[in-house]
Amino acid sequence: MxxxxxxxxxxxxxxxxxxxxxxxxxxxxxxxxxxxxxxxxxxxxxxxxxxxxxxxxxxxxxxxxxxxxxxxxxxxxxxxxxxxxxxxxxxxxxxxxxxxxxxxxxxxxxxxxxxxxxxxxxxxxxxxxxxxxxxxxxxxxxxxxxxxxxxxxxxxxxxxxxxxxxxxxxxxxxxxxxxxxxxxxVTGLLWNKKLFEEAGLDRNTPPANWDEVVSFGKKLTKEDKKQYALTLLGMEWADWWFEYYVWQAGGDLTELNADGTVKLTFTSDATVKALQYYKDLKWTHKIVQNNVLQSYQDNMNDLFQGRAAMTNGASGGFGEYAANGLDLNDLGFAPYPVGPSGKGPSQIxxxxxxxxxxxxxxxxxxxxxxxxxxxxxxxxxxxxxxxxxxxxxxxxxxxxxxxxxxxxxxxxxxxxxxxxTKAAADSRLEYYLKERLTPYVVKAVQQALTDEKSDVMTLLQKAQEAAQKEVVDAYNASLK
The missing domain is CATH 3.40.190.10 (Periplasmic binding protein-like II)
Known part of the structure; x- marks a missing residue:
């Protein structure tokens, strides 16, 4: 993005x-x-x-x-x-x-x-x-x-x-x-091979699907070392990473109609599944950072300092990783784990x-x-x-x-x-109208990550209703 x-x-x-x-x-x-x-x-x-x-x-x-x-x-x-x-x-x-x-x-x-x-x-x-x-x-x-x-x-x-x-x-x-x-x-899953090895995992084999993210994650999360498995993004760019999970679940956050108008799909089955999984990573499986609202840079700092075992990486970021002391021989990069759809497309x-x-x-x-x-x-x-x-x-x-x-x-x-190269072979663009819809998606994601009792469908329904009224109706009308 x-x-x-x-x-x-x-x-x-x-x-x-x-x-x-x-x-x-x-x-x-x-x-x-x-x-x-x-x-x-x-x-x-x-x-x-x-x-x-x-x-x-x-x-x-x-x-x-x-x-x-x-x-x-x-x-x-x-x-x-x-x-x-x-x-x-x-x-x-x-x-x-x-x-x-x-x-x-x-x-x-x-x-x-x-x-x-x-x-x-x-x-x-x-x-x-x-x-x-x-x-x-x-x-x-x-x-x-x-x-x-x-x-x-x-x-x-x-x-x-x-x-x-x-x-x-x-x-x-x-x-x-x-x-x-x-x-x-192009983005993909980035992991610390050294931490995998220390957890008894194959250093060259990343999790292949959502279930393995959880099973690997439990082995990689070590509270006594302040080490956790996977970074989430819950701050003002939360939709940037969350949309990957929606894709893995088989959907997207918007659909572009043949006439150029936009349909919101915040409440689709795929989006609901994705947000529930995202929420469960925090509240049920407990394999992500404690401060889910920390900045993107703090996420990266956790990677640099060996606190985070897995994160989202990008083809243009390896220089940053090396500059911050990571040995590239100890880093792995692969397409994302697949979700219920059986797919894990990367973002370009x-x-x-x-x-x-x-x-x-x-x-x-x-x-x-x-x-x-x-x-x-x-x-x-x-x-x-x-x-x-x-x-x-x-x-x-x-x-x-x-x-x-x-x-x-x-x-x-x-x-x-x-x-x-593998990640680039199956890739997608970010969801349509992202620039205008980000605040609505972010609010739902943040509430799911900070309120254990929240209902993801309710959060997404509220977000969709507000986005429809405040953004999409006017956008679609402008096309006519």
Whole structure:
């Protein structure tokens, strides 16, 4: 849900590593070797590639005519250790494209990056290209007219088949492409192999289903050592992890109808089963942390300090784990245990490059050239190589099929890389309208975790009634 889970959104070292991962996946640049590809062919006024036999006056791709000026929110922060590389790549792009002048800016300050972007766009001050249209918020932004339909560009993009299918899911709406994949992560079950071994469990075998989570959990929970089996998330992002349990039970928190309207499924059999199980982990089985409302970072601290044996992990987080003293050889990563549905899908998240639909056609053409240049195989590999040379841990999941992060790691166990690959094979996007519905789901989850006598159906019914009245009715009406 969050780019990474790298803080939806810490220790100073952890923050540094996460910043590196983010900038590595969304830092700028270009590659002259991709210039001859169809992705960078001249583009005509109807967004279709020119056949090369006629010039488009003022088109930056032609290498002649007036300079096209772009504003892009992708400047590296002053403390970014990759700043020099990023600026070098910026320079290479401009040398290869003298008719495109890119002004690289940091995102304006604000408490919420998404609100900052939407506010800027509404005021006519948005960038021509933006690299952080998150999964799944891009759907809302498309509905608000904040992202250009990139389909005509995409259809002639020589590298379109080099992006993994799951990276395209959130950015493809009604058969149209609105986002170019920038970075991505996948979640899964992360466990401490050392604690498994100490509990008499096979260090390489995680729980396969809900029943085994409980049976393993009882062996892993040791009150005298202040050690517990599994972290739950009960604070303001509680729905982030809870939705995984709903998926495992065979449902989701919302359904998207054919006409685009939304149906709430808070009271479905799957959601009720999931919340009852979540509650039982706390009150019946007692295998989770005592403070179920502690922060996400406190959950991670429990992992770092050997108090938590299992948690949710992400493909972009291993650098943080290593920076906080964990031996990667003692960590396991796998798809989630299955629930009553027999499935345990992982969650995918990340961000897209989008282009401003209100920019001029010439700027849109130039912006497409810039973002595809920046996401080229050559540039991605330069970042991975830089990370390896400088001890920066990479995200183990690449949006490009032809860029293998495993080649740029020297101390990552193969089973971790294999676990990420397996988790990515069965993945889902977060539930529809999550941004607006989070408070309602969170309230129900928190009450279930803090009140042993609470009835989960009653909690979910109240949450659904409030969400229907305060969010969904108005949303559905707006579509008509």
């Amino acid at each position: 969050r780019t990474l889970w790298l803080g939806k959104r810490a220790y100073a070292a952890a923050v540094l590593v996460l910043v590196l991962v983010i900038s590595a996946c969304s830092g700028g640049g270009g590659s002259t070797s991709s210039e001859s590809k169809g992705a960078n062919a001249p583009v005509t006024s109807d967004n279709k590639p020119d056949d090369g036999n006629k010039a488009s006056e003022g088109n930056a791709a032609e290498g002649s005519g007036p300079v096209i000026e772009l504003t892009v929110w992708d400047a590296p922060k002053p403390e970014d250790p990759q700043k020099a590389l990023t600026e070098e790549l910026f320079s290479e792009f401009e040398k290869a494209n003298p008719n495109i002048k890119v002004t690289h800016e940091l995102m304006p300050q604000g408490t919420n990056d998404r609100e900052v972007f939407v506010t800027a766009m509404a005021g006519g001050n948005g960038p021509d290209a933006y690299s952080a249209a998150h999964f799944p918020i891009i759907g809302d932004w498309v509905g608000q007219g904040l992202a250009l339909d990139l389909t005509p560009y995409w259809e002639s993009y020589a590298d379109k088949d080099q992006f993994i299918e799951s990276s395209l899911q959130a950015g493809t709406i009604d058969g149209k492409v609105y986002g170019l994949p920038n970075d991505m992560y 998240g990340g961000a897209y490059w989008i282009i401003n639909p209100k920019s001029s056609k010439e700027k849109q053409d130039a912006a497409w050239k810039y973002v595809t240049y920046m996401m080229s195989k050559e540039v991605r590999e330069k970042y991975y190589q830089f990370q390896m040379d400088n001890g920066i841990f990479p995200n183990l999941l690449s949006v490009r099929k032809d860029v293998d992060p495993g080649k740029y790691t020297t101390n990552v166990p193969q089973d971790l890389i294999d676990g990420v």
